[in-house]
Amino acid sequence: MVTLYTICLLVGLVFAVLSFIFSGGYEASVDAGVDVGAGVGVGVDADFGHDIAGHDVGVGEIHFPLFSPIVIACFVTAFGAGGLIGLQLFPFAHLLSLAVAVGAGLGVGVAVGFIVMKIYRASASNQVTRAKALVGT
Numbered sequence: 001m002v003t004l005y006t007i008c009l010l011v012g013l014v015f016a017v018l019s020f021i022f023s024g025g026y027e028a029s030v031d032a033g034v035d036v037g038a039g040v041g042v043g044v045d046a047d048f049g050h051d052i053a054g055h056d057v058g059v060g061e062i063h064f065p066l067f068s069p070i071v072i073a074c075f076v077t078a079f080g081a082g083g084l085i086g087l088q089l090f091p092f093a094h095l096l097s098l099a100v101a102v103g104a105g106l107g108v109g110v111a112v113g114f115i116v117m118k119i120y121r122a123s124a125s126n127q128v129t130r131a132k133a134l135v136g137t
Helices: 002-022 069-089 094-134
Strands: 029-036 040-047
């Protein structure tokens, strides 16, 4: 059981790190400019590397990202860590350590899913507001 939990912990950590690196999660660029003359104008251009091509994007649609890669990676990592902790707490009761592992995995997975959903909801509400402000200009 120790081997299974250790493998889950390491696979989850490696998957999360590789997903972060290859998804471009570390890249962000923000350009800002100020033009002062007869009038005062401020322009901000932000590019965070998210491409919505090929996605069905609708106004007001928020989906719970339960099976997104980051949620799965967090579940597997927490499952492995919870299992190792459960084995330390209950060395002779493997079913109890499995219950701790599943509980930790589900708890962390659902928590990360809700955090990701809140982030998507906040970014979607900002995009809709910006799109409505551009109509007619």
